[in-house]
Amino acid sequence: MAKKIDSTPKKDGYRMPGEYEHHKGTWMLWPERTDTWRNGGKPAQLAFVEVAKAISAFEFVTVGVNPGQYDNARTMLPDNVRVVEISQNDSWMRDMGPTFVVNDQGDVRGVDWDFNAYGGFNGGLYFPWDQDKKIRRKVMEIENIDRYRAPLILEGGSIHVDGEGTLLTTEECLLNKNRNPHLSKEQIEAYLIEYLNLEKIIWFPRGIILDETDGHVDDLVCFVKPGEVMLTWTDDESDPQYEISKEALEILENSTDAKGRKFKIHKLHQPGPMYTTKEESEGIDYDEDAEPRNEGDRLAGSYVNFYIANGGVIVPLFDDKYDEPAMELITKVFPDRKVVGVPGREILLCGGCVHCITQQQPSGK
Secondary structure (H helix, E strand, C coil): CCCEECCCHHHHCCECCCCCCCEEEEEEECCCCCCCCCHHHHHHHHHHHHHHHHHHCCCEEEEEECHHHHHHHHHHCCCCEEEEECCCCCCCHHHHCCEEEECCCCCEEEEEEECCCCCCCCCCCCCCCCCHHHHHHHHHHHCCCCEEEEEEECCHHHCEECCCCEEEEEHHHHCCCCCCCCCCHHHHHHHHHHHHCCCEEEEECCCCCCCCCCCCHHHCEEEEECCEEEEEECCCCCCHHHHHHHHHHHHHHCCECCCCCECEEEEEECCCCCECCHHHHHCCCCCCCCCCCCCCCECCCCCCCCEEECCEEEEEECCCCCHHHHHHHHHHHCCCCEEEEEECHHHHCCCCCCHHHCEEEECCC
């Protein structure tokens, strides 16, 4: 039976593997929150189905749903996707799901971070989030995986690791006063080192422009293999994203990873810029406790927000002129994986994309 372990992964010889290491499967949640997802969540549900279908061609997929949506989700999702009841407030499994860790013997455990809906009562995106706080533990109990309880508010989208001791993150998010105001940067680093088994943390000042999660790193830069990263880029020097990406590029060029390697950097041009339309804005049920979705808001679009599956890479597409170049570069960077594009705009309208709605469960192999 799954139990809570009063230790840390580092002490016990467990580490967070890179996303490109072998998975047992992928976890997702089912969208229905009407002040997040437009038109009662129906367009988003269709997009989530496409993502689940694409991933299920490569590995086992589980989708957690609220009880009232079980029949709907079970009907819409293919039979090879498992559907389980998990109560939830919203559907960003990357941020609410457990961070899995493995040891050299192939054993898997999980880290149960705290969660406050991206800022709690100081800039958070919705209320309540009481059910979301329990999702990590529920997933681990379903899988019969022992868990570490970490004393830190942290979303999975705010970190990227290479599996060999290096972590990428942003100061904009992890040092934000609405996450862990009682902790210094050094104290936060100490927790990350203990609960992910790290040797080096690379900090970027900011995430991409107008990211409502306070700058999650998974929109800005990600590992594609140890020593190799992909960076959101724009050639338009008048775009405010240019300075952010240029700043991140300079940090990467002047850094080494935990093994002392210089980074090989691939620039992946951002889509758009893209903006919320009048029709899209009007589809939202407005709530004073939720983030407004206004006509003309710039969307935090990024192709870097892809998901690496066993033998595949699932890439968000936006009917944009940069879709094809993005697919070409990602295919070049992942020659041993099949690259599959999925519709990303409906997910992006609510602040995230493919990586944000998925969480990998490593096999330990």
